[in-house]
Amino acid sequence: MRQVVLPIIGTVAAWRTEARALAAEGIAPEHVIWHRGTAPPDLFAGDAPKGQGRSLTIPRAALAEIEAALCHSDPERFARAYRLVLRLNDGLVWGDRSDADIRRVMEQAKSVRRDIHKMHAFVRFREVPSEGRRAFAAWFEPEHHTVEAGTPFFAKRFGDMDWVIATPEITARFDGTLTFHETTAAARPPEDATEELWRTYYANIFNPARVMVRAMQSEMPKKYWKNLPEADLIPGLIRDADRRVAEMAAREAEEAPARRLAVARRMAVPERPVPTAGTLDALRAEAAACTRCPLHAPATQTVFGIGPADAEVMFVGEQPGDQEDLAGRPFVGPAGQIFDQEAEAAGLDRGRLYITNAVKHFKFAPRGKRRLHQKPNGSEIHACHTWLDQELALVKPKLIVAMGATALQALTGSGEGILKRRGQVERMEDGTPVLVTVHPSYLLRLPDPELAKAERRRFREDLEQAARLSRP
Amino acid sequence: MKSLTEKLAILSDAAKYDASCASSGGAKRDSRDGKGVGSSGGSGICHAYAPDGRCISLLKILMTNFCIYDCAYCVNRVSSKVERARFSVEEVVRLTIEFYRRNYIEGLFLSSGIIRSSDDTMADMVRIAKTLREREGFRGYIHLKTIPDASPELIEEAGKYADRLSINIEMPTEAGLSQLAPEKSAKGIRRAMGEVRLRREASREVTHTGKRRAAFAPAGQSTQVIVGADAADDRDVLTQSANLYANYGLSRVYYSAFSPIPDASRMLPLKKPPLMREHRLYQADWLLRFYGFDVSEIASQGMLDLEVDPKTAWALAHREQFPVDVNRAAREMLLRVPGFGVKTVDRIVAARRRGAVRFEHLVAMGAVTKHAKPFITLPGWTARGLDDDALRARYAPAPEQLSLF
Numbered sequence: 001m002r003q004v005v006l007p008i009i010g011t012v013a014a015w016r017t018e019a020r021a022l023a024a025e026g027i028a029p030e031h032v033i034w035h036r037g038t039a040p041p042d043l044f045a046g047d048a049p050k051g052q053g054r055s056l057t058i059p060r061a062a063l064a065e066i067e068a069a070l071c072h073s074d075p076e077r078f079a080r081a082y083r084l085v086l087r088l089n090d091g092l093v094w095g096d097r098s099d100a101d102i103r104r105v106m107e108q109a110k111s112v113r114r115d116i117h118k119m120h121a122f123v124r125f126r127e128v129p130s131e132g133r134r135a136f137a138a139w140f141e142p143e144h145h146t147v148e149a150g151t152p153f154f155a156k157r158f159g160d161m162d163w164v165i166a167t168p169e170i171t172a173r174f175d176g177t178l179t180f181h182e183t184t185a186a187a188r189p190p191e192d193a194t195e196e197l198w199r200t201y202y203a204n205i206f207n208p209a210r211v212m213v214r215a216m217q218s219e220m221p222k223k224y225w226k227n228l229p230e231a232d233l234i235p236g237l238i239r240d241a242d243r244r245v246a247e248m249a250a251r252e253a254e255e256a257p258a259r260r261l262a263v264a265r266r267m268a269v270p271e272r273p274v275p276t277a278g279t280l281d282a283l284r285a286e287a288a289a290c291t292r293c294p295l296h297a298p299a300t301q302t303v304f305g306i307g308p309a310d311a312e313v314m315f316v317g318e319q320p321g322d323q324e325d326l327a328g329r330p331f332v333g334p335a336g337q338i339f340d341q342e343a344e345a346a347g348l349d350r351g352r353l354y355i356t357n358a359v360k361h362f363k364f365a366p367r368g369k370r371r372l373h374q375k376p377n378g379s380e381i382h383a384c385h386t387w388l389d390q391e392l393a394l395v396k397p398k399l400i401v402a403m404g405a406t407a408l409q410a411l412t413g414s415g416e417g418i419l420k421r422r423g424q425v426e427r428m429e430d431g432t433p434v435l436v437t438v439h440p441s442y443l444l445r446l447p448d449p450e451l452a453k454a455e456r457r458r459f460r461e462d463l464e465q466a467a468r469l470s471r472p
Numbered sequence: 473m474k475s476l477t478e479k480l481a482i483l484s485d486a487a488k489y490d491a492s493c494a495s496s497g498g499a500k501r502d503s504r505d506g507k508g509v510g511s512s513g514g515s516g517i518c519h520a521y522a523p524d525g526r527c528i529s530l531l532k533i534l535m536t537n538f539c540i541y542d543c544a545y546c547v548n549r550v551s552s553k554v555e556r557a558r559f560s561v562e563e564v565v566r567l568t569i570e571f572y573r574r575n576y577i578e579g580l581f582l583s584s585g586i587i588r589s590s591d592d593t594m595a596d597m598v599r600i601a602k603t604l605r606e607r608e609g610f611r612g613y614i615h616l617k618t619i620p621d622a623s624p625e626l627i628e629e630a631g632k633y634a635d636r637l638s639i640n641i642e643m644p645t646e647a648g649l650s651q652l653a654p655e656k657s658a659k660g661i662r663r664a665m666g667e668v669r670l671r672r673e674a675s676r677e678v679t680h681t682g683k684r685r686a687a688f689a690p691a692g693q694s695t696q697v698i699v700g701a702d703a704a705d706d707r708d709v710l711t712q713s714a715n716l717y718a719n720y721g722l723s724r725v726y727y728s729a730f731s732p733i734p735d736a737s738r739m740l741p742l743k744k745p746p747l748m749r750e751h752r753l754y755q756a757d758w759l760l761r762f763y764g765f766d767v768s769e770i771a772s773q774g775m776l777d778l779e780v781d782p783k784t785a786w787a788l789a790h791r792e793q794f795p796v797d798v799n800r801a802a803r804e805m806l807l808r809v810p811g812f813g814v815k816t817v818d819r820i821v822a823a824r825r826r827g828a829v830r831f832e833h834l835v836a837m838g839a840v841t842k843h844a845k846p847f848i849t850l851p852g853w854t855a856r857g858l859d860d861d862a863l864r865a866r867y868a869p870a871p872e873q874l875s876l877f
Contacts, residue, residue: 093826097819097836121517125574136573154575157511159503160609161573176506194570200477201571204484205532206522209731210745215525219518230520238523248734288659297646298715300666301659325719326666366718368761 002032002048005039006078009170009180011145012070019056019082026051029086034078058085062094068109071145080104115143116150122224123154123165126189133175135162137189139227147172148180188227195229202230208241209248280309283390287360293383295361295376300325305356305391313470314354314397315339316388318406318439322371325362330355335441339403342440342456346463348470354395358410359384381410392432399470400432401462404439423462425469435469437462474557480567482557486537486548487583489733490640491696491726492615493518493529495578498635498691501611508609510572510579512635516613517578530581530615531571535559535597539585543642543653544737545701545730548585552735558587564600565608572612579613579635580604586619594622594630601633613691620660624667631671631688636723639664640696644704644712652702652739665720668693672721692723699753700746701730707771710756714767717760727753752776759783762814763807779868784810787847788864794847795855798834799824810867811843843867 002022006014015034022032031048058066066081084101088094097103125136136158142150151165151172158174165172171183216234225231275281284304290296303320306329323333331339343350359380364371376384388410392400402408409415411434412426421436428434443459446452474482493516500513518527536558537548547554559567568580582600586593597616604610616634618627631637639661643649646658668689675688695716699709713725729745759765759782770782777785787794787810796805798820806817816838823829823837831852834841846863849855857863 096823098833103836117517121519123575127574134573138575153511156502156504158509158573159506160509192574194574197477197480197567198571198574198576200480201484201531201533202520202522202528204481205488205528207488207524207526207731210524210526210729210747212525212747213523216521216523219527220521228520234523241523245732248732248736251735298719300662300719323670326670328663328666364718366714369717369721371718 001046002027003035003039004032004078005035005037008037008182009148011036012067012148015070015078015081016067019085022082023056023086023089024053026053029079029083032079032082034082036078054089056085056089058088059094062088065109066105068112068149069105071112071115071149072108073144074108077108112144112146112149116146116153118142118224119146119150120153122220122228124195124227124229125163126192126195128189130162133160133162135164137164137166137187139166139186139188141223141227142167143223145169152178191229199230199233203233203237206237208237208244211238211241213238278394280305280391280394283387283394287387290360290384290387292386293361293380295359295363295380298364298366299361301328302360303328303330303357303362304360304387305354306330307354307356307395308352309354309395311352311354311395312398313348313352313401313466314356314392314395314399315401315403316407316411317355317357317403318441319357319359319376320362321373321441322362322364330357334444335439338440338443338456338459342460342463346460347467348463354391354397356388356391358388358407360387376406378409381406385410397432399466400428400434401466402434402436404442407439408434408436423458423465433469435462435466476563476567479557479559479563480533482555483534483537483559484532486534486554486585487532487581489547489728489731490532490581490583490617491526491728492581492638492694492724493527493532494636494691494694494724495529495613495615496691497723498613499687503609503611508611509569510609510611512579512611512613519576519578529578530613531568531577531579532581533559533564533567533583535564535582535584535593535600536587537585538587540588541586541653541655543656544739545642545652545698545733547733547735549737551737552733554735561596561600561603565603568604568612569608569610572610577612579610579615581615581617583617584619590619590621591623591626594619594626598626598629598633601630605633615691618664618668620656620664622664627664627667628671628688631668631675632686634689635691636694637668637689638694638696639668641712641716641725642696642698643702644697644699644709645702648702648704662719665693665695665716665722669720693720694722694724694726696726696728698728698730699750701740705771705774706749706753706756706776707767707774709753710760710767710771713757714760725757727757748778749776752778752782756782764804765808780864781810781867783808784843784867788867791858791863794858795849796847798848798850799828809844809847811840811845811847813838 004018027048027050066084070077070081080101084105087101092099097106119140119142123138123140125138128135128137147167147170154163154165155174155178162175166183166187168186169183171181173179173181275285287304288302290302303324317331320330321333321335324330340350359376363374363376363380365374400411402411405415405418408418411428418436418438422438424436426434426436437459440459443452443456446455496516498513502511503509516529518529520528522528537554538556538558539548540550542549542551564582571577582597584593584597601614601616604614614634615636615638616630618630618637618639620639641661642653642656649656649658671688675685678684697709716722716725727750729747729750731745756770756776759770760767770786776782787808796809803817803821806812806820819837820829828851831850846855846857
């Protein structure tokens, strides 16, 4: 039998070196006895038979898991890990949970990670006197050998203070550099004044109306309580909970003084200037509260038209999209960007255009974290018509440009055959000319790049025609 | 003049009805350079648990519980006689830093009653976050509750200093909100969420010179809805959640069972909070986000089943779609098997490429075979009992004798 003694500090690294050496000598796992700290005198000590030597190559994922499991308190872990690395080298596939060794290592690694996580959660520092940087100390009792693996977290988090975390076996010290020492005596630092504030917080953040002791204990098991300054409040909080709830129920509310309420109401609802009736601003405010069709409910807001009241040209699109719904302004999303580029190239000044949509709310279907555009139907277009009519009546444009079938339908009563009608000028009932073109989002959807290019050129030609027609 | 301890007692008591506790995600930061304190960006840490089973991860306090609003469900509404207090900027900064250095918390979750005006309140909250970040070099987690109607400049600044922003939608329906919170507007809240989403997206785009922009609320935004204070059913609640996830890319919707508050308004039910309903809503929320379920599938009845979880309830109601062949079924269908979680399904899909998955392997893959058994078929197991009328009883809790009180 080969005896291997691993040190208390640096156990995992030492195991790795030893395991490589043992494998190089070809020593079988059943011929190795592993110890940590000091070796007890062993009657069967002696050397082990050597076999075929080899060098170990272990997948990175497997090694990380094995080294985590080596921090477990199970005395068998070193032997199991050595056996497993040899088997992995012989072709065992890592990750197969039906293998007993792999499964055990995975379970132990998980339990070690949980212990480390609990250390990160339940270490409680107390301030101790110092010269220079502030200094803190904590006493903690982990379930496994997790000090070395668990404390680099604190070095990252508390980089500007000195600290010590003492555990029954190993003490971690940080003064800019993290070092480990064997603990010589159990040392709980003296209480510090902030602890009372923390206890106050703990007692008051607790809601007595929803006592769930089991849920608390599954996450904060009693074994950790003795080093938590807040834990001794728990029995009292649970005991008093029912009484506090009963008191709440008994204490009937009274109305607050009318004057106080009135003052608060006035402050809570600040006066906003009311826009003059018969202006676009008044219309916009009115439309913001529109519930004429069901589209208002899932949408964020009414996206009303934008532009000067004396614009010569009014562009009408289909409906706001995802970005427009969030921003509250029409044509700001991808289709809006195409529109902007082509309008500028065609010589139109966007600041002089009135831009709006046939339907003022975004119609969509939710898909996880996205929204899929849906075409508005006839009744939605009809319900929204009143706003478009009033916009037309106030702006009185010389030219209307209908972009897409929905706009065309809203303006002329029919959206059929848009591709045949595009580029032509039709008339509203009152004689206002309506130039027909496609919706810029149509250009975004064309899969064939050649066709997209050609269509984009035609779109620009339509806008150029609009620019020509709008000139006096 | 109240002491710091008294203020802390009042202002943490006032904050406990907010369920949010997450401290995960967001920007990776640490203080290895020795010039500040704190780290964030990993998985969140719960530093303590209260006897209500809720985790304590952040210092969750109100800046003040003075409030000019009169929301019926809120302990801090103007018409409540609850004792009032207000922290100074320095006091909140000091509490946060001192708690943080002792490893009590992951950071700060700051909310507030509305004093004077939305902008005044928001400006003070932003000042706290700014002092923590710039003067104290604080690199821990900050969650700010934004105030409805605060100005865009303040929201912009808040998003610069905070990891997460949130604004509570409060009620499942617009009607419920206007009834119980007359000064709040659902549309205003949704507009604010839309604005945060746009700013987050803009912050992720590189500038025209190729530089990265300053992060804006890198851990996202969340919201909370109170359940059981109005007449809305679970379908209303979940429909709203699906809408909020899609519209504003929320990281989380929190559900908070309405819990009796001291000095409660007479408009509200003063009974035990519907904790089981809250639990089922969280389960259903997970099904919507990670399991490919649609609201209409799990909440078609209006209310979720309180006795069995929503996934099992769906499976029991759709037995014709089972048993599922574990080695052949699509991932989407495996996700619908009770007792199979997302991780288990991923492991099954990976393992069956190497060879047939057997029943004996399932436990090691994380499946709860006791729940899955009637709904699956695979080597080593044949489903049985699927058409048994008593199948439901195996999942429902045993009938309890009614309490006399």
